[in-house]
Amino acid sequence: MRLMTFGMLAVVAVAALAGDAAFEVPEHAIPPGYKPEVARDERGIWRELEDFEKELERSPLRITDPALNDYIDDLVCRVAQGYCGDFRLYVVRNPHFNASMAANGMMVIWTGLLTRVASTDELAAVVGHEIAHYTRLHTLARFRKIRKGMTVGTIFSFGLGIATGVLMPIGEMVAIASALKFSREQESEADLLGAKLIADVDLDPHAAYRIWRNLIEEDQRAEVKREEPGLFTQTHPDPVDRAEVLEQFASATYGPPPEAARDEVFLAVLANNYKWLMDDQIRTARYGRTEYLLERHAALGVPEGLVHYFRGVMLAQRAGAGDLAAARTAYEQAAAAPEPVAEAFRNLGYAFMKDGDVERAREHFGEYLARAPGATDKAMIEFYLQEQ
Amino acid sequence: MSRPLAAFLLLMVMSGCVPQAFTLVTPGAVTVGSVTIQVEAGWNEVNPAYVAYLRKGGATWTRDGLLLNRIIVVPSTAAGEPLFKEPKASAAYPKFRADMLPHEVAAFVESSLTKIAGEGEVLATSSNLRPARYGDAPGIVFDISLSFADAPEQRGVVGAFVIDDQLSFVAYLGAHPYYSERDRSRGEAIVASARRIAT
Numbered sequence: 001m002r003l004m005t006f007g008m009l010a011v012v013a014v015a016a017l018a019g020d021a022a023f024e025v026p027e028h029a030i031p032p033g034y035k036p037e038v039a040r041d042e043r044g045i046w047r048e049l050e051d052f053e054k055e056l057e058r059s060p061l062r063i064t065d066p067a068l069n070d071y072i073d074d075l076v077c078r079v080a081q082g083y084c085g086d087f088r089l090y091v092v093r094n095p096h097f098n099a100s101m102a103a104n105g106m107m108v109i110w111t112g113l114l115t116r117v118a119s120t121d122e123l124a125a126v127v128g129h130e131i132a133h134y135t136r137l138h139t140l141a142r143f144r145k146i147r148k149g150m151t152v153g154t155i156f157s158f159g160l161g162i163a164t165g166v167l168m169p170i171g172e173m174v175a176i177a178s179a180l181k182f183s184r185e186q187e188s189e190a191d192l193l194g195a196k197l198i199a200d201v202d203l204d205p206h207a208a209y210r211i212w213r214n215l216i217e218e219d220q221r222a223e224v225k226r227e228e229p230g231l232f233t234q235t236h237p238d239p240v241d242r243a244e245v246l247e248q249f250a251s252a253t254y255g256p257p258p259e260a261a262r263d264e265v266f267l268a269v270l271a272n273n274y275k276w277l278m279d280d281q282i283r284t285a286r287y288g289r290t291e292y293l294l295e296r297h298a299a300l301g302v303p304e305g306l307v308h309y310f311r312g313v314m315l316a317q318r319a320g321a322g323d324l325a326a327a328r329t330a331y332e333q334a335a336a337a338p339e340p341v342a343e344a345f346r347n348l349g350y351a352f353m354k355d356g357d358v359e360r361a362r363e364h365f366g367e368y369l370a371r372a373p374g375a376t377d378k379a380m381i382e383f384y385l386q387e388q
Numbered sequence: 389m390s391r392p393l394a395a396f397l398l399l400m401v402m403s404g405c406v407p408q409a410f411t412l413v414t415p416g417a418v419t420v421g422s423v424t425i426q427v428e429a430g431w432n433e434v435n436p437a438y439v440a441y442l443r444k445g446g447a448t449w450t451r452d453g454l455l456l457n458r459i460i461v462v463p464s465t466a467a468g469e470p471l472f473k474e475p476k477a478s479a480a481y482p483k484f485r486a487d488m489l490p491h492e493v494a495a496f497v498e499s500s501l502t503k504i505a506g507e508g509e510v511l512a513t514s515s516n517l518r519p520a521r522y523g524d525a526p527g528i529v530f531d532i533s534l535s536f537a538d539a540p541e542q543r544g545v546v547g548a549f550v551i552d553d554q555l556s557f558v559a560y561l562g563a564h565p566y567y568s569e570r571d572r573s574r575g576e577a578i579v580a581s582a583r584r585i586a587t
Contacts, residue, residue, distance in 0.1 A: 060535040061511060092537075094508035110508070224480040283499045284507050285482040316492060317499075319485050343491075350489045377517035380490050380528070 023249045025192045028135035032082040041147075042103070042140050049104040056090050056106070063091040063111065071269050072109060072127075075120060078201050079128045083135060095280040097215060101130035103139035114270060115277050115293055116214065118300055119263040121198065121207035128194030129208075136193065138186045149178050184237045191246055196253075205250040206257035212243035214296070223288035262301055271303055275341070278310045287318040305337030309344045316347075335364075342371035346381065353384060409435050413449055419585065421445040421463030423556050426581035428574065431459065441472040441504040455539075457562040457571050459578055464554040471500040471557060479503060486553035490517055490528045493548050497557070501534060511535040514546070522549045522556070523583040532559065543568040547579035558582045 036042035056062065063069065069091060077084035086105045094110040101107050107130055117123045133139070153171030161167035191208065199205040216239050219225075236242075250257070270277075274297075281290050291314060298307045312330030315323040328351050334344035349364035365381050375381070410432040418427045431449040439448045442460075449459040465471055470481035482499045485492075494514040501512040513533050520529040527549025534542040544561035560575025562568035 055538060059537055060541060061537045093511055096508050112508075224478055280511070282495070283502045283512065285480050285499050285503070313495075317482060317495070346491070347489075350491075376515040377491060377494075377530075379516075379518035383519040 023192060023252065025196050026132075026136060026189045028083075028193075029137050030135055032086060034086065039140075041143065045140065045143060046104045049102045049106060053088070053090075053102075053104070053106050056092075056108070059092065061093040063093055065273075068269065068273060071265075072123070075124055076107065076127050076131075079124050079197050079203070080131050081197075081201065083131065086134070087131070093276075093280065095277075095284050099126050099130055101133045101139075103134070103137070105134060111273075111277055111280065114273065115281060115297075116218070117211060118214070118266075118296065119204075119207065120266045121204040121263070122211050123266070124198045124201075124203045125194060125205075125208040125211055128197040129190045130194070131197060132190040132193035133186070136186070136189055138190065142183060142186065145178070146176075149174075149176075187236050187242075188245070191242065192249055195246060195250060199250075199254055204258055205254050206247070208250065209243040209246035212239045212246070215239060216243070218289055218292050221288040221292040222286060224286065267301055270297070270300075271306065274302060274306045278306075282310065282313055282317065285317060287314055290314045303337070303339055305334050305340045305344070308334035308337060309341040312344065312347065335367075340371075342368055342375070345371065346375075346377075349381070349384075409438055410450075411435070420447045420461040422554070422585050423461060423463040423558070424581075424583050424585055425461065425558065425578055427578060434458075440475070443470075443473045451571065452567065455563065457560075457567045457575075459575065460557070460559045460561070461582075462555075462557040464556060466554055470503075471497065471555075472504050474503075484555050486550060486555075488550075490519075493528060493555070494530050494546075497532070497546055497548070497559075501532070505534065505536065509537050520547060520549075520580065522547065522580075525549045525551050525584060527556075529579065532561070533564075534561070540564060545572070545576050545579055547582055549582075549584070551584045556582060556584055 036046055069089065072091060073089050076087055076089055080087060087107050088105060090106065090108045092108055092110055094112055095115075096110055096112040097116045098110045099108060099113055107127075109126075113123065113126060117126070150172060153169075153174055156171030156174075157167065157169050158171075160170060195205040195208040198207070278290075278293075281293065284290070291311075294307055294311050294314065298304065308330045312327040312334060315327035315330060328348070331344045331347045331351070334341055335348055345364045346368040349361045349368060352358075352361035352364060362385060365385055369375060369378060369381060413427050413431040413433050415427055415429040417424050427449075430451050432451070434448045434450060434454060436442050436444075436446070436448075439454075442448055443462060443465075445463055447459075447461045448454070449461075451457050462471055465484045467486045468483050470483055472481065474481040481503050482496055484496060488496060494517050498512040498514050502510055505512070511534070513535075514530045515533070517528060517530040520527050527547060529545060529547045532544050532546050536542075541564040542561045543564045544559060546557070546559040548555060548557050550556075558579045560571070560579055562571050562575065
């Protein structure tokens with residue numbers, strides 16, 4: 001219930017707009033340090049969100065690692081500038097791409113975002129979009145729009161029912177359609193203001209559309225397509241349109257994109273958290289998407305030992321034609337990399353054991369246990385070693 | 389609700405036609421599909437109609453309610469099949485492979501549990517993977533933990549073995565810390581007692 005309430009009140013970030021290219025960047029609608037003092041409905045929304053936030057603080061899926069939180073928190077502050085003190089960041093362990101901003105300044109970032117952006121600039125573009133939702137009071141505006149629309153819609157439906165003898169929620173359906181259109185307009189606003197916010201602090205506004213292009217590409221690579229929401233339920237504009245508008249806006253306002261450069265700070269953050277981030281992605285069993293992400297990470301410069309290892313895991317999980325042989329090759333590449341993942345040796349140990357090559361199996365199992373002395377599957381490995 | 393519908397539902401309830409949610413499991417050797425399990429008194433079988441994830445032939449038992457503790461038995465999963473009932477193809481459940489290695493079976497279970505709880509809603513992690521025997525069959529056992537976004541953590545133990553390319557799966561899960569610790573030895577005993585019926 002609490003989640004549903006939050007879902008209604010929060011402005012789900014990542015998605016937005018369409019439209020022509022008349023770029024009127026909206027202004028912030030509230031000053032820094034804003035608190036609702038007059039409107040009862042707004043104060044009510046904040047109170048609901050405070051309750052939800054208390055639960056989120058205790059959530060076991062919340063990431064509390066100081067280094068990761070500091071990195072994103074610093075970025076939020078940089079983009080937010082004077083509004084920095086208005087936001088509380090919650091990094092939540094979820095392998096999908098999303099971020100959200102609640103009306104009271106509670107910002108939620110899903111960890112799947114980190115595996116999908118390629119730089120601090122791209123992460124900043126999402127953060128800027130969320131901040132724009134906050135400073136434009138989008139949640140409140142949408143809440144009021146829905147409330148008013150449903151009231152009018154219900155009266156209309158009731159009147160129609162009396163006149164025709166058939167009670168149909170036509171008025172309510174019109175109200176919902178209108179609210180969805182309103183939501184898409186808000187997303188467009190947040191896109192433009194967000195891109196401006198990151199450009200204002202010398203980050204690359206072109207990052208805003210690159211994210212969408214990457215997500216579109218990832219979606220095309222998905223082997224099992226997700227069920228997309230129907231036209232009637234779409235709260236966000238089409239990503240293709242969105243990317244196009246953002247590109248036109250960034251190019252027209254800020255000129256061509258700067259030359260691509262390796263983002264060492266972002267890469268270090270990604271590499272330091274890569275194992276658990278990709279473990280979570282692997283558990284989704286969405287092979288095409290995982291394969292695409294691994295290709296991108298390799299191109300970005302994530303340590304090759306990590307990328308090869310997870311490629312092997314993904315291939316073994318998918319187990320299509322030729323995948324198991326390719327998985328073994330990937331494990332071999334992972335083991336030969338400058339900073340190998342210990343589990344690559346374990347998996348190769350099993351592979352050699354299957355081949356009947358006991359000597360090499362022992363060698364690799366031994367290497368695994370030497371590199372991962374705290375491995376919790378030690379009993380399993382020792383059992384196989386004794387069996388031989 | 390219309391008056392005739394209300395009357396019909398009342399009649400159904402009074403006549404016992406509404407599916408019963410729980411049935412007492414008779415203590416002793418209980419057969420679930422192709423697997424037998426030794427069960428002590430106190431467990432109740434949940435009507436499969438109320439367990440969305442359960443594939444045909446499987447069973448879910450509980451002592452104190454599904455949110456507090458449960459045993460899940462999936463007696464046989466063939467190559468190419470998911471461990472649990474896949475609600476729709478877009479859910480992309482992982483599929484079993486008969487030549488899976490021990491750590492791959494543990495990862496398969498992690499991913500399958502993630503799917504039934506909802507991607508992003510749970511963090512399923514296995515640990516302490518170790519060898520086990522189920523009668524004459526070699527198999528594995530490992531600890532499992534499910535951390536939820538907004539529900540108590542569940543912990544337990546999973547047993548699995550493969551005979552004739554079919555995976556047998558038995559798991560105990562309890563709300564942590566009270567139920568998971570109170571019933572852990574019970575759960576482990578049930579998991580360890582699993583045997584494939586000779587065909």
